[in-house]
Amino acid sequence: TLLAVLTVLASYLVGSVPAAAWVARTRGVDIRKVGSGNSGATNVQRSLGNGPALLVALFDILKGALAVWGAAWLGLGLPVMAACGMAAVIGHNFSPFLGFRGGKGVATTFGTMTALLPVAGLAFAAPIFFLTVGLTRLVSAGSLLAAAAAALSAALVGPPWLALVFAALALLMAWQHRENIRKLQAGTERRFGEKV
């Protein structure tokens, strides 16, 4: 329906709001030019500290959740809700405000997955993320393992098509982390809090 299409487009726009780049800019920092160069909460933490990073993480999580909840509020079904969450992640990763570049989609994917299937985000993704980052201080590794765990949980308890959606989101996240994956393999990936 037209309403569904418009809601997906609106979700893309919500997702494309580049919180990390804009918060950094208010502090006189070009987020694309510091640390990993990524427009995300991890890189904001690196260059601006915990407060701004938390703000960016919460905002980016909300973008995914609001896209899903907005569709639900309009009476659209779970498939359209999922499409809206995916659109928010795509907006975050390929933002018109950043020349169709953007972040890696970790926070927004978490918001989307948790809004669609709370157990996936709260009982699988979040614990795996904090455990991995706590043990290794590698945010990228924690993010990728958390997304994989969420996709696994969707395969266990969700409808099969939703598991496919989660797998697609995890694969997109892995693609966005291709540079991180190279560095993880080379043993040169930045640890949480490392400035370089």
Ligand code: G3P
């Ligand atoms: O927030 C995304 C995280 O998984 C990696 O970010 O800046 O270390 O490439 P970064």
